[in-house]
Amino acid sequence: xxxxxxxxxxxxxxxxxxxxxxxxxxxxxxxxxxxxxxxxxxxxxxxxxxxxxxxxxxxxxxxxxxxxxxxxxxxxxxxxxxxxxxxxxxxxxxxxxxxxxxxxxxxxxxxxxxxxxxxxxxxxxxxxxxxxxxxxxxxxxxxxxxxxxxxxxxxxxxxxxxxxxxxxxxxxxxxxxxxxxxxxxxxxxxxxxxxxxxxxxxxxxxxxxxxxxxxxxxxxxxxxxxxxxxxxxxxxxxxxxxxxxxxxxxxxxxxxxxxxxxxxxxxxxxxxxxxxxxxxxxxxxxxxxxxxxxxxxxxxxxxxxxxxxxxxxxxxxxxxxxxxxxxxxxxxxxxxxxxxxxx
Amino acid sequence: xxxxxxxxxxxxxxxxxxxxxxxxxxxxxxxxxxxxxxxxxxxxxxxxxxxxxxxxxxxxxxxxxxxxxxxxxxxxxxxxxxxxxxxxxxxxxxxxxxxxxxxxxxxxxxxxxxxxxxxxxxxxxxxxxxxxxxxxxxxxxxxxxxxxxxxxxxxxxxxxxxxxxxxxxxxxxxxxxxxxxxxxxxxxxxxxxxxxxxxxxxxxxxxxxxxxxxxxxxxxxxxxxxxxxxxxxxxxxxxxxxxxxxxxxxxxxxxxxxxxxxxxxxxxxxxxxxxxxxxxxxxxxxxxxxxxxxxxxxxxxxxxxxxxxxxxxxxxxxxxxxxxxxxxxxxxxxxxxxxxxxx
DNA sequence: CTGAAAGCGCTAACAC
DNA sequence: GTGTTAGCGCTTTCAG
Numbered sequence: 001x002x003x004x005x006x007x008x009x010x011x012x013x014x015x016x017x018x019x020x021x022x023x024x025x026x027x028x029x030x031x032x033x034x035x036x037x038x039x040x041x042x043x044x045x046x047x048x049x050x051x052x053x054x055x056x057x058x059x060x061x062x063x064x065x066x067x068x069x070x071x072x073x074x075x076x077x078x079x080x081x082x083x084x085x086x087x088x089x090x091x092x093x094x095x096x097x098x099x100x101x102x103x104x105x106x107x108x109x110x111x112x113x114x115x116x117x118x119x120x121x122x123x124x125x126x127x128x129x130x131x132x133x134x135x136x137x138x139x140x141x142x143x144x145x146x147x148x149x150x151x152x153x154x155x156x157x158x159x160x161x162x163x164x165x166x167x168x169x170x171x172x173x174x175x176x177x178x179x180x181x182x183x184x185x186x187x188x189x190x191x192x193x194x195x196x197x198x199x200x201x202x203x204x205x206x207x208x209x210x211x212x213x214x215x216x217x218x219x220x221x222x223x224x225x226x227x228x229x230x231x232x233x234x235x236x237x238x239x240x241x242x243x244x245x246x247x248x249x250x251x252x253x254x255x256x257x258x259x260x261x262x263x264x265x266x267x268x269x270x271x272x273x274x275x276x277x278x279x280x281x282x283x284x285x286x287x288x289x290x291x292x293x294x295x296x297x298x299x300x301x302x303x304x305x306x307x308x309x310x311x312x313x314x315x316x317x318x319x320x321x322x323x324x325x326x327x328x329x330x331x332x333x334x335x336x337x338x339x340x341x342x343x
Numbered sequence: 344x345x346x347x348x349x350x351x352x353x354x355x356x357x358x359x360x361x362x363x364x365x366x367x368x369x370x371x372x373x374x375x376x377x378x379x380x381x382x383x384x385x386x387x388x389x390x391x392x393x394x395x396x397x398x399x400x401x402x403x404x405x406x407x408x409x410x411x412x413x414x415x416x417x418x419x420x421x422x423x424x425x426x427x428x429x430x431x432x433x434x435x436x437x438x439x440x441x442x443x444x445x446x447x448x449x450x451x452x453x454x455x456x457x458x459x460x461x462x463x464x465x466x467x468x469x470x471x472x473x474x475x476x477x478x479x480x481x482x483x484x485x486x487x488x489x490x491x492x493x494x495x496x497x498x499x500x501x502x503x504x505x506x507x508x509x510x511x512x513x514x515x516x517x518x519x520x521x522x523x524x525x526x527x528x529x530x531x532x533x534x535x536x537x538x539x540x541x542x543x544x545x546x547x548x549x550x551x552x553x554x555x556x557x558x559x560x561x562x563x564x565x566x567x568x569x570x571x572x573x574x575x576x577x578x579x580x581x582x583x584x585x586x587x588x589x590x591x592x593x594x595x596x597x598x599x600x601x602x603x604x605x606x607x608x609x610x611x612x613x614x615x616x617x618x619x620x621x622x623x624x625x626x627x628x629x630x631x632x633x634x635x636x637x638x639x640x641x642x643x644x645x646x647x648x649x650x651x652x653x654x655x656x657x658x659x660x661x662x663x664x665x666x667x668x669x670x671x672x673x674x675x676x677x678x679x680x681x682x683x684x685x686x
Numbered sequence: 687c688t689g690a691a692a693g694c695g696c697t698a699a700c701a702c
Numbered sequence: 703g704t705g706t707t708a709g710c711g712c713t714t715t716c717a718g
């Protein structure tokens with residue numbers, strides 16, 4: 001399992017050339033090669049050309065492991081997301097890499113699988129490579145994870161949610177408010193008998209939205225009349241099955257809220273297939289503002305979040321901090337209700 | 344832009360502790376701490392406990408940069424995919440990380456954005472961290488990229504396509520055959536006036552499928568009667584717009600082939616909205632076997648690929664090779680036509 | 687403009 | 703069981 005070091009014998013394929021070998025071949029010192037490669041200090045045009053020729057000829061790829069050790073620094077930013085199967089996170093990641101591409105930094109991606117223990121292990125393992133910054137996608141970590149992150153002595157951004165007490169920085173949206181927005185919209189559109197199909201998706205943000213949703217209804221003297229919760233990650237399939245079961249248990253419902261667009265689309269598909277007219281018989285509301293929701297035969301009413309922007313902003317905060325600036329510690333991104341045809 | 348090294352002065356936050364400091368605090372040698380942490384060699388229970396207590400107390404995170412330099416090895420496997428916005432690749436990645444999780448290796452993910460030049464830069468930059476293996480998602484690389492990969496002296500897997508001449512290993516499917524499968528199916532179902540909406544998605548596999556598709560039709564004396572190609576990456580939106588335009592130009596078509604499921608779903612949506620009955624007026628065929636296609640009001644006819652399996656298998660090949668085994672260099676994964684309701 | 691020496695934090699290979 | 707010595711491949715610092 002553990003990789004074995006390849007011996008430098010004539011029998012094995014040769015290892016990558018080193019700076020030293022390049023220097024020898026170019027008949028200069030290692031330092032000169034190093035300077036040429038990093039475009040630091042000053043080197044005469046002539047020797048520079050000579051060195052570059054040798055580098056190219058030998059196919060030399062500098063060893064950043066050694067470089068990083070020597071400088072105690074790296075151009076890596078560690079980014080941890082719960083999953084790549086949820087489009088929300090892939091878009092956030094795109095935002096991160098998009099911004100980092102404009103700088104010299106590179107993202108190193110880790111997947112926590114929505115599990116705190118895996119997150120902890122991942123944080124450890126990524127920090128052991130001494131990245132220059134760390135971005136994580138949630139607020140709820142194990143105590144040890146929080147401690148490790150706080151001690152890492154690098155900028156840390158917690159994305160997607162907001163809190164007044166981030167480990168270092170946070171960039172996110174107010175999920176309570178997102179839920180309330182949809183509740184308000186349902187009410188304004190005249191819906192009164194409202195249900196919820198929840199997918200306990202382990203990341204707690206859905207729970208926050210539902211909390212805000214229910215609270216907003218309560219404020220108007222309404223309540224969530226029927227709920228159905230699955231103890232599984234979100235999916236279109238569950239949305240589809242869920243709304244069927246919910247409407248069978250509570251046939252009088254005139255609106256159903258979902259924890260996200262994917263589940264809501266599942267719900268929408270069920271209605272289309274079952275001949276339930278949308279929105280006259282049942283209204284549907286989601287969360288995220290995914291493009292696919294807007295491409296449905298009936299565009300989905302949802303709350304849009306700038307996912308790409310969250311990623312970009314998080315990356316920018318890290319880079320700014322590394323450049324000695326002092327970004328705000330708490331950053332809230334806007335959200336907006338998008339009225340489609342499902343309400 | 345370039346990260347600055349934090350000085351070890353009392354003013355700045357302290358750097359991470361080092362092995363040496365841990366050793367001093369535990370009153371043992373560095374080697375003993377190293378042995379405890381790596382569970383190598385033999386250490387008495389007593390000192391082991393003492394060391395672990397100190398490690399925990401100081402929140403010590405070993406520096407793998409130094410470790411990797413010392414051993415000339417790492418537990419990293421570099422994985423390059425064109426995009427995270429295409430579910431196909433996120434599922435492949437899941438397969439890779441899923442398998443690697445059972446070993447001591449970790450995936451480091453890079454995004455090439457479907458660009459060869461970016462791929463080259465990425466390969467360089469990832470190899471500079473001296474990973475133990477490399478996985479890329481395509482067969483078409485720049486010459487320099489091929490050369491660099493071949494010289495890297497680590498196992499390399501090219502995923503998603505097959506060739507008889509991989510740089511090292513390849514795991515993929517026969518895209519020509521995938522296209523032919525769908526053509527055959529269209530013919531068998533009685534469709535004769537067949538069109539194609541192509542999204543030039545830069546990765547060439549779609550082009551291969553179309554080639555196989557067209558060739559299979561030709562073999563039966565048929566041809567692709569109308570095509571529409573966009574010079575943009577695949578999307579549901581383009582599928583939707585594309586089929587509308589295609590059917591308007593070639594109203595007699597009775598079947599349309601798409602480069603992938605996402606585009607096909609877009610096409611399906613258009614038909615649903617436009618009141619074009621599926622499959623009696625127009626049949627639709629996709630490629631991939633995405634779950635979402637099977638959840639459509641009318642399940643999509645497609646060619647299923649074991650994406651997760653491709654990832655797993657690629658990862659396993661790397662690990663097996665690192666363990667001294669000799670996997671096959673060319674690995675072909677099965678594909679299967681899934682008849683939905685769109686044909 | 688160029689080079690020599692010292693060391694980044696860790697581990698392999700030997701002592702003891 | 704535990705410690706000592708020598709690097710890994712690069713960069714910083716200081717000389718020339």
